[in-house]
Amino acid sequence: MRNSWKKVLLLSLVTVLTFTLAACSGSNNNKPSNSPTAAPTEGTDNGAAATDSGVDATGWDGSKYTTPVTLSTVKGIGTNYFFKNGETMENNVLHTYMKDNLGIDVKYDWVVTDTNDAYKTKLRLMLSSGEKMPDVVTYRGDLETVNMLIDSGQFMDVGEVFDKFAGDKYKQAVDLNADTWLPVVRDGKRMALPVLDYAYNDDMVLWLRQDWMDKLNLQAPKTVADLEVIMDAFVNQDPDGNGKKDTLGLALGFKNTFLNWMSDVSWLFGAYGTMPGQWNKGADGALAYGSIDPGAKQALATLKTWMDKGYISKDSGLKDDVSGSEFFTKGQAGAIVGRNWLPDWPFGDLINNVPGAKYKAYPIPAGPDGKIGAQSGNPSVNGWMLINKNAKNPEALIRYYNFFFDNWANPEKGSTFENGFAEGYDWAKLPDGTITKEPEKYPDLFKDYADRTHLVEPIYYSLTFEGARIPSLYADTMIKLGNGEAPTTPYESQTAAVRKPENVDAMKIVMEQKDIRMKNYFQGPLTETMKQKNELLNKLLNQxxxxxxxxxxxxxxxxxxxxxxKKSGGEQITKEVNEWFASASK
Known part of the structure; x- marks a missing residue:
C-alpha cells in the first residue's frame, strides 16, 4: 500500500505476492548440488571490508561466520506452513542450512499459530507488559503495530548497518520506490528494514465458482448489479445440488477491518469512489480518510441489502480475513475477492472439501456510476524487520537476507536452488530427470510428508517470510507464461511448475485492470493524535x-x-496527515 509522495521510481513493475511460490536468485556461484546442506563456494557482497586474514571484525569470512552467531526472534506460523514429520519451526531443513552455511543460528523465544491475529496480539502483550524483545522482530500487517514496536525504544536505527552490509540486489530493489522508508523514518533515522515483495501481487480480482456459473448458465459480471444477479442465483437456485438452501453469494470477513487482503469488501467501497481504512487524495489535492467519505455510506447501504437477502453470511462480522475465506473454501459461498495467487493457497482446501469444484478469476466489477476501485497493495514492502539495540550481531540479519537475494531470488541454472530449496521437500526428480512438485502423485519421492495435499516449502520458515523477492520478476514471468512463452530460467521454470493456469489468468486480469488501483497516500508514522485517538476512532467506525x-x-x-x-480527533488527524503530506511532497 505504499504510495508516492514524489514521482516514484518504479522500474518495470511495482511489487507484491505473499504466501506462495518460493523465488530464486541470480549471481549464484554455487556448485550444482541436490543436498540441502551444500555450501556456497563464494559469499555474497556483504559490504564489510575483511582483514588480511579474510575475516572481518564481526567474524565473517566472506561466506559464513567463523564462530556461529545466534539471532533470537519470535514467529507467527501461517496456515500455509507445512512440515515434514519430525521437523518444526525450531528444527528444520532451512534452519540447519543457514546454520551450517552462514553460521547464523536462529532461536525462537516463542512460536504461535497465526490465526485471528495471534502473532500481533502476542507482540502487543509483550509491549504492554514491558517485556524484553528478541534480537529480531519481523512483522507484516498494520503499520500501527510497527509504530508501537518502534516507539517501545527497544530497537535500533538500522540505517548505518543497512548502508554498510546490504548487498547490491537488496539496495537496488529498495531504490525502486522513492518512499520505501517513509513509514519507519523517525527524525531522519531508519528504524526498520523493509522486506520486499513482488509487484502487483496484492492487487485484487473477483473469484467465482465456475462450476456453479456453468450449471446455472450465468454470464460474466461487468457491474455490481450483474454480480448481484449471480449472488442471488447462488443463494436461491441450489448450485451445489443438495436440495437445501444453504449457500451464500459472497465470502466476507470484516471482524477487524473493511480493507482485507482476502475475503475483501473494500472493492465495493471502490465502486462508490472511496477506499476505507486509508487516506485518499481528493480533487482538491488534499488527503481525506476514505472510511468517512459519502461513498462509504452507499457501500454500507448495499452491504445491508446483501445481508438482508442472504448474499453474505450473518457471521461475516465475526470472521477475520482468513476465517472469512472459509465460506468459499468449504464450498458454501460462490464468490470471493482476493489476490491472484489464491489458487496456491487456500483454494486447495476447496478442491479437497468439494471434489470437482472449479473456480475462475474475473475483473473487479464497476459501480452504478461506472467507478471501479480496489486497494493497490504495497508497491515495495511486504513487511518490516526490527533489530534490537542490544543485538550482538545486527549485521547478521542483513547477511541472511543478502544470501537469499544472491542465491534464491533468481537462481542460475545448475545452482543449488535451481529447482527449489531442497530435494524431497519442495521438489523431487523423476526417473527421467523431470522435476516434480506434486507430492500427492509421487509419495515415494516426498517421504515423511504429514499431509500430501500440500507441498512442504521450507522457504516460508525464513526470517524474511519467503527468502527474498525481486519486485518486477513475478509479474514479468506470469505475463510471459500467460502469453504462451516457454520458461527459460530456473525461476520461470519453478513458477510454471507451481502456478496453476487459473493463477496465470488472474495475473493477466490484474495487469489489464491495474489502473483501478486506489493508492493510500499517507505513508508516514502515526501522528500525535493518531497515537492517542486511533483505537477510539477505529472502534467508532467499525461499530x-x-x-x-x-x-x-x-x-x-x-x-x-x-x-x-471529526469531533473526537479525526479532524485534527486530518490536519496532521495533510501537514505530513505537504512536507513529504516537497
Missing amino acids: TYSKIIYGQSPIDEFDKMVDNW
Whole structure:
C-alpha cells in the first residue's frame, strides 16, 4: 500500500505476492548440488571490508561466520506452513542450512499459530507488559503495530548497518520506490528494514465458482448489479445440488477491518469512489480518510441489502480475513475477492472439501456510476524487520537476507536452488530427470510428508517470510507464461511448475485492470493524535459500520458517526496527515 509522495521510481513493475511460490536468485556461484546442506563456494557482497586474514571484525569470512552467531526472534506460523514429520519451526531443513552455511543460528523465544491475529496480539502483550524483545522482530500487517514496536525504544536505527552490509540486489530493489522508508523514518533515522515483495501481487480480482456459473448458465459480471444477479442465483437456485438452501453469494470477513487482503469488501467501497481504512487524495489535492467519505455510506447501504437477502453470511462480522475465506473454501459461498495467487493457497482446501469444484478469476466489477476501485497493495514492502539495540550481531540479519537475494531470488541454472530449496521437500526428480512438485502423485519421492495435499516449502520458515523477492520478476514471468512463452530460467521454470493456469489468468486480469488501483497516500508514522485517538476512532467506525450492515442502526447513523469522528480527533488527524503530506511532497 505504499504510495508516492514524489514521482516514484518504479522500474518495470511495482511489487507484491505473499504466501506462495518460493523465488530464486541470480549471481549464484554455487556448485550444482541436490543436498540441502551444500555450501556456497563464494559469499555474497556483504559490504564489510575483511582483514588480511579474510575475516572481518564481526567474524565473517566472506561466506559464513567463523564462530556461529545466534539471532533470537519470535514467529507467527501461517496456515500455509507445512512440515515434514519430525521437523518444526525450531528444527528444520532451512534452519540447519543457514546454520551450517552462514553460521547464523536462529532461536525462537516463542512460536504461535497465526490465526485471528495471534502473532500481533502476542507482540502487543509483550509491549504492554514491558517485556524484553528478541534480537529480531519481523512483522507484516498494520503499520500501527510497527509504530508501537518502534516507539517501545527497544530497537535500533538500522540505517548505518543497512548502508554498510546490504548487498547490491537488496539496495537496488529498495531504490525502486522513492518512499520505501517513509513509514519507519523517525527524525531522519531508519528504524526498520523493509522486506520486499513482488509487484502487483496484492492487487485484487473477483473469484467465482465456475462450476456453479456453468450449471446455472450465468454470464460474466461487468457491474455490481450483474454480480448481484449471480449472488442471488447462488443463494436461491441450489448450485451445489443438495436440495437445501444453504449457500451464500459472497465470502466476507470484516471482524477487524473493511480493507482485507482476502475475503475483501473494500472493492465495493471502490465502486462508490472511496477506499476505507486509508487516506485518499481528493480533487482538491488534499488527503481525506476514505472510511468517512459519502461513498462509504452507499457501500454500507448495499452491504445491508446483501445481508438482508442472504448474499453474505450473518457471521461475516465475526470472521477475520482468513476465517472469512472459509465460506468459499468449504464450498458454501460462490464468490470471493482476493489476490491472484489464491489458487496456491487456500483454494486447495476447496478442491479437497468439494471434489470437482472449479473456480475462475474475473475483473473487479464497476459501480452504478461506472467507478471501479480496489486497494493497490504495497508497491515495495511486504513487511518490516526490527533489530534490537542490544543485538550482538545486527549485521547478521542483513547477511541472511543478502544470501537469499544472491542465491534464491533468481537462481542460475545448475545452482543449488535451481529447482527449489531442497530435494524431497519442495521438489523431487523423476526417473527421467523431470522435476516434480506434486507430492500427492509421487509419495515415494516426498517421504515423511504429514499431509500430501500440500507441498512442504521450507522457504516460508525464513526470517524474511519467503527468502527474498525481486519486485518486477513475478509479474514479468506470469505475463510471459500467460502469453504462451516457454520458461527459460530456473525461476520461470519453478513458477510454471507451481502456478496453476487459473493463477496465470488472474495475473493477466490484474495487469489489464491495474489502473483501478486506489493508492493510500499517507505513508508516514502515526501522528500525535493518531497515537492517542486511533483505537477510539477505529472502534467508532467499525461499530457503526457493523450496526448499519446488521440493521441495528439506520443508514443515517453514518452521518452522525462522521460528525463524532471529526469531533473526537479525526479532524485534527486530518490536519496532521495533510501537514505530513505537504512536507513529504516537497
